[in-house]
Amino acid sequence: MILPPRLIPLLDQFDFACERLLARLSGPAMDSGNGVEIGVTPLGDDEHLWEPVPDCWSVRRRGDAPGARATVLAGAGAWGRDAAESPHPFPPPFTTIAWRLSHLAEMLTLRADHTSGGRTLTRDGYRTPGDAAGAVAAFGTASAAWREALLTADDTALDTIGYSTYPNGSDAEDPFVDIVWWVNQEVLHHGAEIALLRDLYRARPT
Numbered sequence: 327m328i329l330p331p332r333l334i335p336l337l338d339q340f341d342f343a344c345e346r347l348l349a350r351l352s353g354p355a356m357d358s359g360n361g362v363e364i365g366v367t368p369l370g371d372d373e374h375l376w377e378p379v380p381d382c383w384s385v386r387r388r389g390d391a392p393g394a395r396a397t398v399l400a401g402a403g404a405w406g407r408d409a410a411e412s413p414h415p416f417p418p419p420f421t422t423i424a425w426r427l428s429h430l431a432e433m434l435t436l437r438a439d440h441t442s443g444g445r446t447l448t449r450d451g452y453r454t455p456g457d458a459a460g461a462v463a464a465f466g467t468a469s470a471a472w473r474e475a476l477l478t479a480d481d482t483a484l485d486t487i488g489y490s491t492y493p494n495g496s497d498a499e500d501p502f503v504d505i506v507w508w509v510n511q512e513v514l515h516h517g518a519e520i521a522l523l524r525d526l527y528r529a530r531p532t
Contacts, residue, residue, distance in 0.1 A: 330481045344469040347517035374458035383408035385424040403453035427461040428454040434468035440492040441475040
């Protein structure tokens with residue numbers, strides 16, 4: 327299928343954001359932004375779960391209590407992500423790299439399924455990895471699944487409200503092209519936050 331011209335820059339932006347984030351997490355090098363490659367140490371388990379301030383939201387073992395102001399460990403499996411029913415706590419809790427990666431991977435996985443898959447996956451069934459390597463791999467798999475879903479969209483789909491039936495966003499009210507834009511900004515802004523947390527972890531007092 328020939329991609330709609332207005333989808334091409336959005337797809338390019340998504341690819342750029344994902345490739346940059348994966349390079350920042352996995353190494354061995356990444357583009358500094360001006361064409362110069364800098365070395366990158368792969369994300370480790372301690373850094374993945376590092377809580378730079380008190381009362382962070384994170385990913386925790388299922389047998390542990392949720393973090394401060396969280397009411398549940400969302401998902402299935404041995405690990406869950408701190409969460410709370412609406413209205414969410416305010417001000418929002420500070421979140422770890424683990425929480426942010428889990429949020430991105432879950433969102434991309436479910437949105438892909440509710441766009442071009444079986445449209446059955448739920449947050450309650452999503453399995454969050456507890457280790458850094460698993461979390462990075464999960465993001466890579468999820469971003470590839472969403473990219474494949476985008477390749478099914480023609481011009482009619484981009485204008486269709488509810489083309490994605492993802493139940494945890496505004497998909498039922500917005501044209502699909504708006505959802506595509508929204509997913510891009512999620513990856514861009516959480517990717518930037520994760521990059522900053524990596525910088526802070528590297529520069530932390532020891």
